Amino acid sequence: MPLYAYGCAACGNEDDAFRTVEQRHDGPFCCGERMSLEIRPSYVQGDLQGYVSPVNGKWVEGRTARRDDLARTHSRPWEGMENEKREADRQRKYAEDKSEKRLDEAARRAYHQLSPAQRRTLE
Ligand SMILES: [Zn+2]
Structure with a gap:
């Protein structure tokens, strides 16, 4: 999302805000009005x-x-404690699902290797 420069017509305050290209005219509010989009020399991020x-x-x-x-x-x-916990939960769930799937596949494979007579004893 591009960073746009805005200016307040009432007090001359300047501000920058990230906006989508379509929403670039929706400036932040200042003095009860939306600040207007300004064209400034390209912004160089330090x-x-x-x-x-x-x-x-x-x-x-x-x-x-x-x-x-x-x-x-x-x-x-580092993305903050909340995000770190969410990511840890996501990874744990992924590992559990993967292990469950592997166990299920192994059980199916073992079942299909049994003779019909052996299968019958399981049922
Ligand atoms: Zn203002």
């Missing part, structure tokens, strides 16, 4: 501030270094 990697203690500076560090340490950005 690079990330450096930080010490919590995994290996190495200094990480900039987006490229961050991406490389995440890949190298098999990590992903």
